[in-house]
Every structure is written in C-alpha cells, then in structure tokens.
Amino acid sequence: MSGYSESTVWLIIAALGLGTYLVRLSFLGILGNRDLPEWVLRHLRYTPVAILPALITPLVLWPQATGGTLDAPRLSAALVALGVGVWRKNAIAAVFAGMATLYAVGYFLG
Amino acid sequence: MRMTASNSAYLSGIIGGLPFLLVLLPFGLLFGVLGTEAGLPISQVMGFSFLVIAGSAQFTALQLMTENAPVLVVLASALAVNLRMAMYSASITPHLGAAPLWQRAMLSYMLVDQTYAMAMQTYEAQPERSLKWKVAYFFGLATPICPLWYGATYAGAVLGATIPPEFALDFAVPITFLALVAPALRTLAHIAAAMTSVMMAVVLNWMPYNLWLIFAGVAAMVVGAEVERRMTAARGKLS
Numbered sequence: 001m002s003g004y005s006e007s008t009v010w011l012i013i014a015a016l017g018l019g020t021y022l023v024r025l026s027f028l029g030i031l032g033n034r035d036l037p038e039w040v041l042r043h044l045r046y047t048p049v050a051i052l053p054a055l056i057t058p059l060v061l062w063p064q065a066t067g068g069t070l071d072a073p074r075l076s077a078a079l080v081a082l083g084v085g086v087w088r089k090n091a092i093a094a095v096f097a098g099m100a101t102l103y104a105v106g107y108f109l110g
Numbered sequence: 111m112r113m114t115a116s117n118s119a120y121l122s123g124i125i126g127g128l129p130f131l132l133v134l135l136p137f138g139l140l141f142g143v144l145g146t147e148a149g150l151p152i153s154q155v156m157g158f159s160f161l162v163i164a165g166s167a168q169f170t171a172l173q174l175m176t177e178n179a180p181v182l183v184v185l186a187s188a189l190a191v192n193l194r195m196a197m198y199s200a201s202i203t204p205h206l207g208a209a210p211l212w213q214r215a216m217l218s219y220m221l222v223d224q225t226y227a228m229a230m231q232t233y234e235a236q237p238e239r240s241l242k243w244k245v246a247y248f249f250g251l252a253t254p255i256c257p258l259w260y261g262a263t264y265a266g267a268v269l270g271a272t273i274p275p276e277f278a279l280d281f282a283v284p285i286t287f288l289a290l291v292a293p294a295l296r297t298l299a300h301i302a303a304a305m306t307s308v309m310m311a312v313v314l315n316w317m318p319y320n321l322w323l324i325f326a327g328v329a330a331m332v333v334g335a336e337v338e339r340r341m342t343a344a345r346g347k348l349s
Contacts, residue, residue: 006154020189
C-alpha cells in the first residue's frame with residue numbers, strides 16, 4: 001500500500017462509498033418507479049461474473065508471493081475452490097476447501 | 111394496533127436476517143485481516159466497511175490497491191462490481207418506492223446482497239403486505255446484517271496484526287473471489303461471461319495501470335448479455 005498517501009486512501013474510500021451509495025439510491029431514491037430497458041438489465045446481471053474472474057486470473061497464474069511464477073499449491077487451491085463453489089453453491093465451503101488445499105499441497109511439497 | 115403490526119414485521123425481518131450471519135462473519139473477518147495485512151490502519155479498514163458496505167467491491171479495491179493501481183482504476187473496477195445494485199434498486203422500488211424520502215435514503219444504504227435477496231423473496235411471496243410492513247421488515251433484515259459486517263471487520267482488523275506470514279494469506283483474496291463467483295455460474299451465459307473475462311485478462315495483460323481489468327469486464331458483460339439474448343431467442347423458437 002506504499003503507493004498511496006493516507007489522504008489518497010481516504011479519498012478512495014469516500015469516493016467508493018459515495019458512488020456505491022448513489023448506485024443503491026438510483027431508482028429507490030432518485031429515478032423512482034420506472035422500468036429499466038431489458039437490454040440494460042441484461043448487462044447489469046453479468047457485472048460481477050464479468051469483473052471478478054478477470055481480477056482473479058493473474059493472481060492465480062502469476063502470484064506475487066512466488067515472484068510471478070505459477071505454483072502448484074496456489075493453482076490447485078484455486079481449482080478446488082472453484083470446483084467446490086460450483087458443486088455446492090456455497091461460498092464458505094469453497095473458501096475452506098480452497099485454503100485447506102493450499103496448506104495441504106504446500107505442506108506435502110515442502 | 112398499527113405499532114404492533116410494524117413491530118412484528120420488524121421482528122420477522124430480524125429472524126429472516128439471522129442465517130446470513132454465518133456467511134458474513136467469515137468474509138467480514140477476512141476483509142479486516144487482509145486490510146491490516148495490506149498495511150491499512152484500522153480506521154481505514156473500518157471506513158471501507160462503514161461507507162462502502164459491499165464485500166466484493168471492498169476486496170476488489172483492496173486487491174488493486176496492493177497492486178498500486180491508479181486511483182481511477184481502483185474506483186472504476188470496484189464500482190463496476192457494484193453496478194448490479196442498480197438492478198436491485200430498480201426491482202425493489204415497486205415495493206418500497208412509496209416510502210418517505212428519509213426512509214428510502216436509509217433503506218438505500220442498507221441495500222446489500224443479503225437484505226435485497228431476502229426482502230424480494232418475502233415481498234414476492236406475500237404481495238398483500240402494506241408498505242409499512244415492508245419497510246419495517248427491511249429494517250429488521252438489516253438490523254443483524256449491517257452491524258455484523260462492521261463487527262466482523264473490526265475483529266478481523268485487530269486479529270490481522272497477529273497472524274504470521276506462513277499462512278499464505280496473500281492467496282485468501284483470489285480464493286474468496288473464486289468462492290463468490292463459482293456459485294453464480296448458474297447458466298451458460300454466466301459461464302460464457304466468466305470465461306471471456308479470464309481470456310481477456312490473459313490476452314490484455316500487457317496493458318498498463320490495470321486497464322485490462324476494465325476492458326475485460328466490459329467485454330465479458332457484453333458476451334454474457336448476448337449469450338442470454340440468443341438463448342432466450344432460441345427458446346422462443348422452440349416453444
């Protein structure tokens with residue numbers, strides 16, 4: 001976090017808080033009861049699955065902790081978390097399975 | 111009598127919100143731990159949970175900040191993750207839109223994934239409920255959910271300083287994101303969007319300032335929406 005001054009971090013927090021609040025307030029507080037066009041709703045439905053995988057990919061393929069090279073514990077932990085999450089539809093189970101795999105594979109590979 | 115009715119609505123809201131504590135506690139703790147590990151003081155970690163009060167966006171901002179991404183990229187990416195809440199706001203307005211402005215201003219702050227999902231489910235199952243009942247129910251839902259998010263974050267932030275680096279917590283963020291995304295891969299359109307997002311992240315990785323994230327996100331959103339449109343059209347033809 002060395003790249004930001006304390007006030008810059010506060011700026012990020014405040015701007016993100018305000019922006020998020022305005023998104024939440026958008027229809028309920030400002031625009032009122034009106035239907036969003038179907039094409040807009042269709043795009044909004046995919047925002048989390050569009051951004052998060054792109055954010056995850058380099059963290060899994062080129063982790064900073066290993067100096068940017070692919071490593072077995074992290075890759076297998078990611079695959080297990082993904083698999084358990086898809087299979088059980090349960091985020092907590094996926095976190096535990098993923099972290100357990102990370103520690104187990106890390107331990108066996110020394 | 112009216113007082114009693116709102117009281118019982120408020121109480122059913124609280125009961126409806128309680129099961130979510132199990133989900134929010136670990137994620138709140140984790141945000142607190144990772145925030146302090148990343149070098150943020152407790153005040154700023156808490157600032158995130160109070161002002162943003164949205165797990166995925168907080169983790170997104172935190173991750174990009176540890177990568178020293180430009181401020182605008184941090185904001186654009188984390189806000190993009192929260193754009194789904196415009197959809198929440200629009201779809202809950204038929205139920206709560208007639209409440210006084212000060213109530214809607216408060217309800218908007220508390221419009222998080224869990225309160226939204228639970229409120230919509232209840233409103234749709236019980237359409238005969240009055241506006242007063244629906245508002246009281248929503249406040250009830252938020253009563254355990256929001257304070258727990260702050261409390262869990264605080265506990266995590268205090269705890270974070272004591273966790274040794276051997277625990278490889280650097281990887282808890284990607285694991286958390288995977289855990290949040292995986293259950294959402296319900297349809298072909300969701301899977302297509304996620305795969306586009308992954309491929310674009312690899313292909314565009316040469317871009318500076320984490321800009322690839324924005325391009326990958328937009329491309330994946332368009333692909334998801336387009337696949338859904340075609341699937342719906344195909345289903346229309348079949349029936």
